Amino acid sequence: MTPDVSIVGLGRVGLPLALSFADRGLNVLGVDNDADRLATVGEGRMPFEETGADELLARVHASGRLELSDRVPDAARAESIVLTLGTPSFSHIEIDMRDIRSVLDDLLPVLRPGHSIVLRSTIAPGTTEFVAGYLERRRDLKAGEDVFVAHAPERIAAGRFLEEIGTLPCIVGGVGEASTERAAALFEVFGAPIQRTTPVQAELAKIWTNILRYATFALPNLLMMDCEQYGANVFEVIDLINRDYPRGGIALPGLTAGTCLRKDFAFSEERSHAPGMLLAVSRVNESVPLFLVEGMKRRLGNLRGRKVAVLGLAFKRDTDDERDSLAHKLVRLLERELADVVPHDPHVETVTASFDEAIADADAVVVATNHSEFSGPGVLNVIRDSSAAECLIVDPWNAFGAGQVFAYVAELVALSAS
Numbered sequence: 001m002t003p004d005v006s007i008v009g010l011g012r013v014g015l016p017l018a019l020s021f022a023d024r025g026l027n028v029l030g031v032d033n034d035a036d037r038l039a040t041v042g043e044g045r046m047p048f049e050e051t052g053a054d055e056l057l058a059r060v061h062a063s064g065r066l067e068l069s070d071r072v073p074d075a076a077r078a079e080s081i082v083l084t085l086g087t088p089s090f091s092h093i094e095i096d097m098r099d100i101r102s103v104l105d106d107l108l109p110v111l112r113p114g115h116s117i118v119l120r121s122t123i124a125p126g127t128t129e130f131v132a133g134y135l136e137r138r139r140d141l142k143a144g145e146d147v148f149v150a151h152a153p154e155r156i157a158a159g160r161f162l163e164e165i166g167t168l169p170c171i172v173g174g175v176g177e178a179s180t181e182r183a184a185a186l187f188e189v190f191g192a193p194i195q196r197t198t199p200v201q202a203e204l205a206k207i208w209t210n211i212l213r214y215a216t217f218a219l220p221n222l223l224m225m226d227c228e229q230y231g232a233n234v235f236e237v238i239d240l241i242n243r244d245y246p247r248g249g250i251a252l253p254g255l256t257a258g259t260c261l262r263k264d265f266a267f268s269e270e271r272s273h274a275p276g277m278l279l280a281v282s283r284v285n286e287s288v289p290l291f292l293v294e295g296m297k298r299r300l301g302n303l304r305g306r307k308v309a310v311l312g313l314a315f316k317r318d319t320d321d322e323r324d325s326l327a328h329k330l331v332r333l334l335e336r337e338l339a340d341v342v343p344h345d346p347h348v349e350t351v352t353a354s355f356d357e358a359i360a361d362a363d364a365v366v367v368a369t370n371h372s373e374f375s376g377p378g379v380l381n382v383i384r385d386s387s388a389a390e391c392l393i394v395d396p397w398n399a400f401g402a403g404q405v406f407a408y409v410a411e412l413v414a415l416s417a418s
């Protein structure tokens, strides 16, 4: 088959996108250099959780519209090439573009006039123009005339891909109008509104979508720490702020990180006019695990040899994605206190104890990820029946609904029953 579109990078963004294009009737070539990943997908199995994707993969598999390759140059068999590679940040506050550079170098010899390259990854401002300039310098292909280069950032949240691909406005910023139109024509197949703009505006819109979320959650996290200092209850203060107040509200606290939120602010911070502002936001979110450990020590004393159950290792609710999860940081900090840490997570690839094993005789139980499985007062009753009598519950998400970040289990059961 001649593919209509190639997707380079079959990760959490690329694979659902490849499957969705195939499901809309396009012939798709999926390219990845991870042999295990290709084998898994080739066998019709999803390598990670994504709501509805198992059924979608089975459907696409049966249709024969998804072909796989481990060779980047094969991507040039399709006129449209979408790059969904990882774009981490260096610790030097700088985007790490090594995957993108490497794929561009692989594509250079096989690019032809008429090819369209769409950057779907999150990228620092100026990267789309850099790619256009790179192609012109290395191959004398002018973007917008000979080849087409655009940024169409992915803004869908993990777990919601199939729900949002057809509804979330798709931002498209091309180098020249023709590049924008080529990319728009490709993504129009999903039926979501297309917002046409310039490359740099598309880049900024994506980065700042994530910065907004990162900063939004830093505020209640800072408030949670302030409340501990003043002996106040953060959930009550938030209710006082938000109730019937007509000018917006504050979010709830939690462990805020994940592979995108933790790094994307760095793409703005690279050349910020307010250096430090977003670093401070990052510092607040990154210090929540330490805040929780310090709060436990204030109540339980030395944690050496105490059993601490950590519920959840994923970076957010109902996902198996552990990348840059603060739950792992929490585990590491607890281990540095010589506590006996027993994590449990029903979603992730890391092997963890069962729920029953984790909470049995626990001196403390921390809800690190607010998975659905940990919600509601019923879970609390099970913990009370199995944990140590004076078990400290740490629930920054208010998963149990009792409105306490730190409280002993008996106290919490009484509160949630009232």
Ligand SMILES: NC(=O)c1ccc[n+]([C@@H]2O[C@H](COP(=O)([O-])OP(=O)(O)OC[C@H]3O[C@@H](n4cnc5c(N)ncnc54)[C@H](O)[C@@H]3O)[C@@H](O)[C@H]2O)c1
Pocket: 008, 009, 010, 011, 012, 013, 014, 031, 032, 033, 034, 037, 072, 084, 085, 086, 087, 099, 102, 103, 120, 121, 122, 123, 154, 155, 156, 157, 158, 259, 260
């Ligand atoms: N995960 C999310 O929820 C999400 C949401 C929005 C945007 N993004 C952005 O989308 C981009 C991709 O994120 P992701 O989570 O899918 O990353 P990922 O690490 O899951 O996927 C990247 C894939 O590219 C492959 N790859 C890397 N180098 C390659 C090469 N040289 N040749 C072929 N394949 C190669 C990897 O094997 C991997 O499968 C990032 O820029 C990220 O910031 C991610």
